[in-house]
Every structure is written in structure tokens, then in C-alpha cells.
Amino acid sequence: MEMGDRPQCSDECREALRRLGALLDGELGEVTQTKLERHLADCEPCTDRRDFEEGFRELVRRGCTDQAPPHLRARILSQLDETVTG
Ligand SMILES: [Zn+2]
Numbered sequence: 001m002e003m004g005d006r007p008q009c010s011d012e013c014r015e016a017l018r019r020l021g022a023l024l025d026g027e028l029g030e031v032t033q034t035k036l037e038r039h040l041a042d043c044e045p046c047t048d049r050r051d052f053e054e055g056f057r058e059l060v061r062r063g064c065t066d067q068a069p070p071h072l073r074a075r076i077l078s079q080l081d082e083t084v085t086g
Pocket of ligand 1: 046
């Protein structure tokens with residue numbers, strides 16, 4: 001496993017996480033979006049991840065990661081790290 005220490009519950013979750021970006025960008029088709037949202041409603045880890053991703057994008061858009069709460073900022077920085085090294 002090279003994806004870090006987050007547990008992957010299923011293929012469905014991997015699929016959902018892969019499509020998160022497109023979901024937040026509104027790039028998914030209606031059917032796919034509905035399916036994904038249904039999964040998120042059932043799956044706490046994926047919902048948590050979606051919320052984080054959403055907050056992350058908002059912060060980046062406003063260019064104020066320095067003002068993020070310390071715990072969130074730490075998550076953002078480790079996320080960026082993951083993105084760069086991954
Ligand atoms: Zn899931």
C-alpha cells in the first residue's frame with residue numbers, strides 16, 4: 001500500500017474519491033453525480049473527505065491558507081505534500 005495510512009473500504013470508495021474533484025467542479029454527468037452523492041450519503045469516510053476537499057478548495061481560492069485553523073492547515077499541507085510526492 002502506497003496510498004498512505006487511510007483505510008480504503010472498497011472499490012466504490014476508490015472510485016468515489018477519484019471523482020471527487022470532478023464532482024466539486026460540477027463536471028460529472030447527472031447520472032454519475034447522483035450515484036456518487038448516494039455513495040457519499042452512505043459512506044462517512046468519503047463524506048469527510050469531500051468536506052475536506054471542499055474546504056481546501058475554498059481556502060486555495062481565497063488564497064488564505066495561512067489563516068486556516070492549525071489542524072486544518074496541517075491537513076492541507078500534508079495533502080499538498082502527498083500531491084507533490086505522489
Ligand atoms: Zn466511500
